[in-house]
Amino acid sequence: SQQGEEDPQALSIQEGENATMNCSYKTSINNLQWYRQNSGRGLVHLILIRSNEREKHSGRLRVTLDTSKKSSSLLITASRAADTASYFCATFSNYQLIWGAGTKLIIKP
């Protein structure tokens, strides 16, 4: 069973705009991670936020975590064509990652 649910399932924006993806989960977690997958390839770790953190930044990425609402958001600022990919959240607990179904992001030139 999947722990996380991403919203929206798909997102199409113009290059240069900001993209926001949301993730909700069901149980308590140790941390929450975001990964990117380019078209059928392996997943790449983007950013991790611990359960006692509320916000984290890495380059053009900003992640927030609200443990009271069991939700997280990933913001990509100033999007580029190379950001076109699927983005997955995964919650870490009991030494395992539990994955959401992903958000497919398309950046239009």
Next chain:
Amino acid sequence: DADVTQTPRNRITKTGKRIMLECSQTKGHDRMYWYRQDPGLGLRLIYYSFDVKDINKGEISDGYSVSRQAQAKFSLSLESAIPNQTALYFCATSSSIGGWGEQYFGPGTRLTVT
């Protein structure tokens, strides 16, 4: 060279055949995982291994088996392949030392069972 490699990258096989997917890593990580991904879905855990002598079933282990031949090698077998095992299979690794459970993925094996 890639830190996590998978062979083969693509495989077409027939129903009832036994098939093995292999994974090797040079990251020195102790933990290894096998996932499958179906279109429009996230990853589902098949098996995981926290060291050579520790192997655990994941969410969807039925129809699969694994072998951890060495710290760097973890193989997945389909004893008798069936069409609904057609999927993209990923191997991943992580370290129990430091870090917070980040996983590192291989490029995937696209398996088609006809």
